Amino acid sequence: MEPARVVIVGAGLAGLRTAERLRREGYDGAVTLVGAEEHLPYDRPPLSKALLVDPGPVAPPLLRAADRYAELDLDLRVGVRATALDADRRTVALSDGAVVQGEHVVIATGLVARDVPGWAGVPGVHTLRTYDDCLALRDAAEDAAHATVVGAGVLGSEIAGALRTRGLEVDLVDPLPQPLHRVVGEEVGAFVAALHREHGVRTHLGATVAGLEQDAAGRVRAATLDDGTRWETDLVVAAVGGTPDVAWLRDSGLAVADGVVVDADGAASAAGVWAVGDVASLPGPRGGRLRLEHWTSAGDLAATVARNLMADLRGAPRRAHAEVPYLWTDQYDTKVQVLGLPRADDDAVLLAGSFAEATFLVAYVDDGRVRAVAGAGMPGPLMRCRAAVAGAVPLDELRTLAPWERRKVSA
């Protein structure tokens, strides 16, 4: 057994940010950061954007330069997977045979890409979650003529755009009525669908792929929809979401249900155990639970947990996580941004601009109150809606504040 005071499992964005924040908060004990991938912590958003479009040589987009780890004084173990947790004793068993024990354990294991049943391992079928996945997809795109992207969420829509920009024919399929439907709803989703069509992507919305055909060598050759529509394709990307990487917690004694169940402080069901990033299942602002799969939110929750962990060590009160969720996605040259969490039954109200000009701000209103805002081409005004979203102010109040109007310069 090796002593370590804080053990962070998962060396991605949320794990690294937790370690950095602990040091910034003045934590001077030992920190072990364990990561299953062979790479130093790297950034995922470029994997479905610039790195996929540009066929040139690449390196992982590191979140922190290799020569800046010494100042964090970490016990960094990459290429090592945590295989089990005993939540009561806070011991973590590792794939290299070591066992580390922490006064605190922070779970930051993110997601694994979901496979479509029967498609895993079929030559020509890809998923995208890791840098290595990105390299494999880039290579496949090099030789492919026609891509089929299954799933038009944030990731699938970006992948479709990137492959189209590389010059491939692209078919984009989703059972929902619009791309990005879960994150921006019908109206903004329709705007994104139009962008794809303008760029020559064939969209099949409200549709599912009934089956793939393979050639004699087993390679994917064609896709058929449930309505019988068929096309030839030599590359398929299954972008159907991810599942929390929690298999290793099976016998931990921890409450796990679509992620690690945490309270508003980021604390899991056992004392001294926390979760951050995509794997954390938080109490939702409108009831229920939610997991945020957003870059900014991963860092925000890491900051909350580091602060609360330090508060526990110092015997100080904790502070509940209160950041407004924020997401961006790049669809071709258009950045779509979302503050808060729109729900399918919210009313989408155009506040400013127009979809035709690709410059707009939309409020998501529930019972007269603003719950979220989405926009394109208006980053400043969107960010100035943060307090309104956090406070769920009445729509009229937001209209009166009109943060989308140019700010008056006082004389």
Ligand SMILES: Cc1cc2nc3c(=O)[nH]c(=O)nc-3n(C[C@H](O)[C@H](O)[C@H](O)COP(=O)(O)OP(=O)(O)OC[C@H]3O[C@@H](n4cnc5c(N)ncnc54)[C@H](O)[C@@H]3O)c2cc1C
């Ligand atoms: C291709 C792509 C594009 C994205 N683009 C955007 C975007 O445009 N905007 C946006 O807001 N968000 C985007 N996101 C989401 C954002 O990147 C994630 O929210 C963020 O990476 C979550 O960080 P995380 O640390 O929780 O998980 P991850 O980054 O997945 O890190 C988890 C790490 O834990 C490791 N791990 C898992 N199990 C174990 C184990 N048992 N032992 C040790 N290590 C383990 C994994 O190997 C992984 O390295 C994108 C995500 C992807 C995949």
